[in-house]
Amino acid sequence: MMSPRLSYGLFFLLIVSFAGCGDDAGTQTGDSNTATVATETAGNAESTGTVSDSSAAEAGGPSTSERETASPDVDPVVFSKSTKETDAEFRDAYKKRLASGKLKLAKIPMRSDGPKSMDPVRGSTVYENQCASQLVETLLQYKYLKRPFEAEPLLLAEMPKSEDGITWHFKLKDGVFFHDDACFPGGKGRQLKSEDVFYSWKRIADTKGANSKVWWLIKDTIKGFDEFKATQEAAEKFDYDAPVEGMQVVSDKEFTVTLVAPMQSFLWKLCMFQTAIVAREAVEMYGERFGLRPIGTGPFVLKEGDWQQGQGIKFTRNVNYHECYFPDEHMKSDEADDLHTAAGKRVPQVDEVQVIFYKTDQPMWLQFKAGDLHYAQVPAENFKEAFSKRTKKLNRDMQKEGMKGFPVDMLDFIFRGFNMEDSVIGGYTEKNRLVRQAICAALDWDEQNEAFYNGINTVYDGVIPPGLEGYPAQGKSDKSYRGPDIERARQLLAKAGYPNGEGLPTIDYYTGRQQNGQEQSEMLSKQLKRIGINVQVHLLDFSQLIQKVDEKSAQFFSFAWSSDYPDGENNLALFYGPNEAPGANHFNYKNAEYDRLYEKVVAMPQSPERVAIYEQMQAMLFEDCPYAGSMARTRFYVVTPRMTNFKPTETFETWYKYIDLTD
């Protein structure tokens, strides 16, 4: 019944070849950048519609010591008493800056060659997410300051309502207009209406005409939508006006969506930029070139010639942006950064945002130090220049200059995967399971973390990254086989019938060629050699690595997954049987009981019972060992005193509108 529910995870493959497992699965909140993680294909910008509760640790980091030590237990949510900035005040201030020629221009870096297309249905990378999210908007968005993450209405007047978890009622916000553009009569953007939502979602189903790359996101979700897709793709022309049973327009401002079955992740997906609402007129007018200049309702507009591909992009304030304010709700620790003082201000605060693309880190870091950028992600090689390796706090010199440092945890699951269909290390026999357990016990992730990441990443047990429900206390689980525990590894290997590795064939390990993939592979080989296991390393290009895994011919491989939304269910989907390769279950793990539990949690609202099932599922994975892991990256940001109202995050990208600049 339940079809493959994929892993929506932002899957960026990885490439990094991390080896090793740490002996103490400490929860370090590291710093560092991800220079080593090679290819991110991810784009995550989602959040949960219902409240995400509890046990998650704060993921966005503070700059001061209070912030750095804050935890959910001591970092309560508080509300500012704010007065909403009036429309007149907001517009007058902008007019004054315009008249004086002193516009607020934020300059920010992007460590890549930027987006390739900003059409939401073609987006896949974090860079496309970050840029497109300024121009087009989703029905829901993440609360800017709230941790653990939570969703709130963006294009909606209120959170969607449902009594049975199947039929959802939506009400659009008033006063939301598309950007002014030649595609509209008179060049004036029209008001958003219900049909726009369904039109935009139907583009997701149009894998030919619209070249959608994100059907996996909404597949098996909305009643009649899969049938609609099949019918339209078989037809000569994709008919966007054809009805879908589960999409009903009530009025220009109201509509209902009926799901195939209750699905907790549905509202999270409404925060993902791929489901953003675009103007039909613009798509029809610009066709293939729509991705170069998407027309949506976002806080910024893209003027002609302001995207120099591969170099940079400049966003300009949308003067018709709908009424939207800096949030009242914040974490207590945010007060150390004065984030509470902006509550009630209309957004966007800045007039222009110039994003500069960097393919190498040195120029970005030099420009930041020269004052040409308002913040920077700290490159690995410059980490010690900005932060103390021991305390992970900003260096005194930087503090004197008024800089602020922010560690930002990422929703990462970096692992080594076993192909469960392999005859030597795959399968569910006791013998082969013991071999995998021995490998898990022999790998030292902490050594890897120290050697290649300044020790700033988080090494943990399980598949659910830090900050989410289901993450084990202190990152450690007594059921895990993660090492390094050489003695235990030797015993397990001997029990499998391979004492000191004798008789065990050489294992083929596949990893990405990028960055220091080779060096990390050498470390992995060394670690496994300690228990007598020989490894043959195969360094591959990204596409070759994927091909190898998708074709189920990689025996042992290095991959990573970055969550699409902050819910452990997203990561547990990686082991759901029907998602086997070329789906996201790269391990080809099949366990009927696991699948049954997964199908159960998909429909469950967040609750302690759901978390208990997460733990039960992870226990199965600990025992069967289809992977060896895990590690999550932490990025460190340094922010200049000129940039205010900035709380760095790696989980969503709608924050440009909240940042401000001081004189």
Added chain:
Amino acid sequence: MWAYILRRLAYNVPVYLSILLLVMLALRVRDPVFGRLPKNATTADIAQKRVELGIDRPFHQQFGSQLKQVATATFDEISWDYPGQTVGEVMSRCIGPSLSITLPSLVLTTLFSITVALISAWFRGRALDKGLVFVAVLGMSVSFLVYIIFGQYYGAYKLNEWLGYDVFAIYYNPEVSNAGWGEFFTSVWPRYYLLPVLISVVVAMGYDTRFYRAVMVEESARDYIVTATAKGASQSRIMFIHMLKNAMIPIITRVVITIPFLITGSFLLESYFGIPGMGNQLIVAVESGDFPIVQSFTAVFAAVYIASNLLTDVLYALVDPRVRLS
């Protein structure tokens, strides 16, 4: 001469076709589909992606399409990495920035190298010559990357800090891409391109000086130099009139053979300084397997390379009366 040129062009047609063929075959050794699949791809997605990229067609059809583009110089195939943009658009926006570095670098490097080589050759075996050779070898021994990293750090970041104002930009400002010609030459080029050009000149000078010195040394031992010296010609006349003219063949060879590389730009310089040129674009396309870009770039490069070779031969005849094109 025209008959010679036409004959040479005809000889090069099969060579050119072979290059196009080999490039297309080499690219297809690896299946590009797997790097371009959506998440949770199915086998149907794989098949559809193959159709979308046009690589489901028989190879001869793909080759035919490419030939047609090259023959008509349209390059209107859509880039796989840049939806909505043709290969021609991508190439045309990248060629200018690349030439803004490579062309001045070639001119300056050649002028400086020949001058230094002449001086070095004239003082052959003496302290000045040994000093110049030492510096040239030293320059050649240091990695290009080191010049770039240090050049950017000291030439832009530190220099600007010391002087208190920006002489050279650390990194390209995307907004200046829209500058007009006047603004480009008066403010954009000196600020954003000059430093990469200087780095490029310093890097290339070691190699070129050594080569040209060897050519000059060989020439300086010729009988006509002895004769000119005996007749009382001045040193400068001997060096710049007699010797330089006779050394032109190897100089032309070296300069003209460099011409095709002007359009390929420099990946390292471009990526460190953010210059939106061909080198950077080509590497990105190779890494991501953007077949349309790689195929068309190499087609243009091969064409320019063949043309340069032909130009070299023609120039030989112009500068050396002993050479006849027949």
